[in-house]
Amino acid sequence: xxxxxxxxxxxxxxxxxxxxxxxxxxxxxxxxxxxxxxxxxxxxxxxxxxxxxxxxxxxxxxxxxxxxxxxxxxxxxxxxxxxxxxxxxxxxxxxxxxxxxxxxxxxxxxxxxxxxxxxxxxxxxxxxxxxxxxxxxxxxxxxxxxxxxxxxxxxxxxxxxxxxxxxxxxxxxxxxxxxxxxxxxxxxxxxxxxxxxxxxxxxxxxxxxxxxxxxxxxxxxxxxxxxxxxxxxxxxxxxxxxxxxxxxxxxxxxxxxxxxxxxxxxxxxxxxxxxxxxxxxxxxxxxxxxxxxxxxxxxxxxxxxxxxxxxxxxxxxxxxxxxxxxxxxxxxxxxxxxxxxxxxxxxxxxxxxxxxxxxxxxxxxxxxxxxxxxxxxxxxxxxxxxxxxxxxxxxxxxxxxxxxxxxxxxxxxxxxxxxxxxxxxxxxxxxxxxxxxxxxxxxxxxxxxxxxxxx
Ligand code: GUN
Ligand code: FE
Numbered sequence: 001x002x003x004x005x006x007x008x009x010x011x012x013x014x015x016x017x018x019x020x021x022x023x024x025x026x027x028x029x030x031x032x033x034x035x036x037x038x039x040x041x042x043x044x045x046x047x048x049x050x051x052x053x054x055x056x057x058x059x060x061x062x063x064x065x066x067x068x069x070x071x072x073x074x075x076x077x078x079x080x081x082x083x084x085x086x087x088x089x090x091x092x093x094x095x096x097x098x099x100x101x102x103x104x105x106x107x108x109x110x111x112x113x114x115x116x117x118x119x120x121x122x123x124x125x126x127x128x129x130x131x132x133x134x135x136x137x138x139x140x141x142x143x144x145x146x147x148x149x150x151x152x153x154x155x156x157x158x159x160x161x162x163x164x165x166x167x168x169x170x171x172x173x174x175x176x177x178x179x180x181x182x183x184x185x186x187x188x189x190x191x192x193x194x195x196x197x198x199x200x201x202x203x204x205x206x207x208x209x210x211x212x213x214x215x216x217x218x219x220x221x222x223x224x225x226x227x228x229x230x231x232x233x234x235x236x237x238x239x240x241x242x243x244x245x246x247x248x249x250x251x252x253x254x255x256x257x258x259x260x261x262x263x264x265x266x267x268x269x270x271x272x273x274x275x276x277x278x279x280x281x282x283x284x285x286x287x288x289x290x291x292x293x294x295x296x297x298x299x300x301x302x303x304x305x306x307x308x309x310x311x312x313x314x315x316x317x318x319x320x321x322x323x324x325x326x327x328x329x330x331x332x333x334x335x336x337x338x339x340x341x342x343x344x345x346x347x348x349x350x351x352x353x354x355x356x357x358x359x360x361x362x363x364x365x366x367x368x369x370x371x372x373x374x375x376x377x378x379x380x381x382x383x384x385x386x387x388x389x390x391x392x393x394x395x396x397x398x399x400x401x402x403x404x405x406x407x408x409x410x411x412x413x414x415x416x417x418x419x420x421x422x423x424x425x426x427x428x429x430x431x432x433x434x435x436x437x438x439x440x441x442x443x444x445x446x447x448x449x450x451x452x453x454x455x
Contacts, residue, residue, distance in 0.1 A: 002451040003030045003398065006049060009057035011038075012064050012432055013391040014373035017308065021391075022429055027054075028063075030398045033451035038394055060405035060422060060431060064372075065390050066126025066152075066449065067329040067401075068379025070288040071228070071267040071319025074142050075100040075109075075133040077116040080323040088297045088324075089236050093165070096323075100133045100158075101168040109138035110145075116322075117149035121455050123328040124444045126399045127152040127379070127389060129228055129265060129319070131201055134158050134170050136178040143186060147196050150454035152399065154226055154383070156201030157182045161212045164203075176215040183223050195450065197226065202259065204230035205250050206240045210257070217258025226263040226383075229254065232276065233268035234298040251276040260285055265382065267319055268293075270300035277307060281314040286382040288317055289374075291335035293325030301339040304374070305366060317379035318371075333371035333436055340366035368436040402446035403439075405431045418442055 007028045014020050029036040029049045039045050057063065076099060083095040103109050120128055128151060132139030139157040146153035159175045160168070170178075179200060186198035200220040202208045208216075220227045231250040232238065238249075245253060251272070254260040262284025269287040272280075280287065289302035307314050318332050319325075327335060380390025389399045406418035420438045422431065435443050447455035 002033050003448060003453070004032075004052055004451075005030055005055045006045065006052050007055050007057065007063070010062040010428055011392050012062050012428070013376065014369055015377055015391050017370040017373045017378075020369040020372070020429065020432075022432070023392075024428060028392065030451050033397055035392060035394055035396050035398055038392065057402060061445075062403050062405075062428060062432060063392075063400050064403060064432075065376045065380075065392065065401075066399040066447065067124045067375045068127040068317060068383070068390065069120065069125045069320050069329050070129045070265055070286070070317040070379055070382060071131075071290055072116075072120070072128055072322045073100075073131045073324070074113060074116055074322075075103045075131075075138070076323035077119070078112055078323075081326040082323075084296050084324070084326065087236055088234050089240065091297070091324075097165050097168050101165075103133035103135050103138040106137050106141060109133075109135075109141040113142050113145040114149065117145055117151055121149065121151060121447050122444060123330065123441045124401045124447065125151070125329055126401070126447060126449045126454075127383070127385075129154040129199065129226075129383070131156055131158050131203075131228065134160060134164075134168060134175075136182055139182055140185060143182075143189075143196050143198075147190070150449050150452055152389070152449055153196050154199045154228070155186070155196060156199035156228055158201050158203050159212060159216060160203045160207035161209050163207045172209055172212045172215070175212055176219065179216060180219050183219060183225055187223065192224075198223075199226040199228045199265075200259070201227075202229050204233070204237065205253055206237065206244060213253065213257035213259060220261075220263070221258055224263075226265065227254075227259050227261070228265045228267070229259070231266040231269050232271040232273075233294075234270065234300065238271055249273070249276065251279055255279065255283075263384070265317075267321060268298060268302075270294050270298045270302055272302075274310070277311050277314055281311040284313075284315065286315040286317060288319040288382075289336065289339075290319040290321035290325050291332050291339045292327040293319075293321035295335065295339065295342075297324050301343050303343055304336065305340065305370075315378070315382040316374065317382040318374045328441070329375055330436070330439065333368075333375050336371045336374060337366050337368065337437075368433045372436055398448055398451040400448050401444050403432075403435055403443045404445045405435065405439075405443060 183198040264285040267288040377390040
């Protein structure tokens with residue numbers, strides 16, 4: 001049931017990379033899934049809401065926007081935390097294609113996908129962009145499970161008509177037919193702009209023929225859909241693309257295929273050239289940094305502050321890349337902080353990829369505020385939902401987490417001891433910083449999407 005209440009408590013959000021907004025003791029009125037009013041004093045609450053019950057969240061508890069994970073491979077969930085010991089291309093062949101092909105069984109999908117969604121929600125992810133497997137039926141099950149779980153989801157049937165083992169590869173026509181059917185089915189079920197939306201999903205350039213890419217581009221344009229894929233991930237992926245399309249690179253190929261626009265989400269982008277970042281900025285496409293996975297597989301980082309300064313309109317968000325990365329969104333926020341330091345102490349020379357000698361890396365650091373902004377407001381903007389989720393403003397949807405920081409080292413609301421010790425004299429901002437840097441799912445005690453409690 002959707003929350004109808006005056007919530008009295010502390011609300012924290014990060015509208016920009018540098019601004020953490022801490023509003024203590026405010027009254028937030030939620031009805032029909034929407035934040036109707038935010039009032040700093042009780043007397044300011046509009047008359048029409050005065051009859052609503054007041055829900056008070058006192059003590060070391062705060063409300064924050066739900067996290068936005070822009071890149072998850074749903075059929076890899078079972079192997080999360082294992083099998084990350086070999087390079088990307090070998091990893092796909094040896095572990096990942098076999099794991100994904102098991103989703104030809106609908107009962108396997110019905111068994112695994114609900115577990116993924118509860119993992120995401122309990123770790124604070126309320127919006128997720130998902131790759132399914134190559135299978136239509138299993139991907140429909142994934143979308144239905146997202147709906148049941150109450151998560152906000154973008155779901156794609158993965159497409160691959162080449163360089164994929166025989167037991168998992170699709171025909172070009174079959175891949176296009178199943179994609180179109182999936183898109184139509186989602187739009188019919190949840191409508192345009194529904195809580196569950198379809199995404200056109202070419203796996204990545206090496207597993208997609210030109211014909212498939214072009215056909216997927218047509219579908220994306222005909223149905224005005226989001227597109228997700230991988231780009232400029234690693235040295236071996238880059239070499240493979242060069243061998244298939246001499247002289248061409250991922251971004252250009254997506255663009256030629258009609259797959260690059262303001263609804264395009266490209267994961268990794270570790271080896272993007274400045275000219276490509278410029279193209280993505282111009283068309284409104286999104287870079288998804290998956291810091292944990294990037295370090296493990298791509299052995300690379302995404303220079304987020306550099307992009308924010310050199311390409312101010314380039315959309316950037318964070319992804320876990322389950323299961324290439326085994327971290328949660330919190331882990332990836334921390335890794336975004338760490339990868340920024342790695343760039344600094346390794347003196348990563350961005351001029352190596354820069355075509356513009358005037359573009360200099362500005363020395364501004366990714367801190368807990370910046371990382372939190374990336375995981376919330378910035379991710380929401382990437383999905384065209386910057387005025388809907390990711391911060392707390394009147395008129396926006398109530399997608400929120402209640403965080404409990406524990407009582408002086410004692411148990412929190414959910415009865416479990418917290419990971420970090422609270423001494424009792426910290427400011428709210430310090431406690432929040434501790435959550436970003438050292439907290440975990442034990443601090444996430446309630447989760448709402450569209451005002452509905454979903455955890
Ligand atoms: N490139 C193509 N497929 C994948 C995948 O499953 N994970 C990652 N990290 N990169 C990919
Ligand atoms: Fe990926």
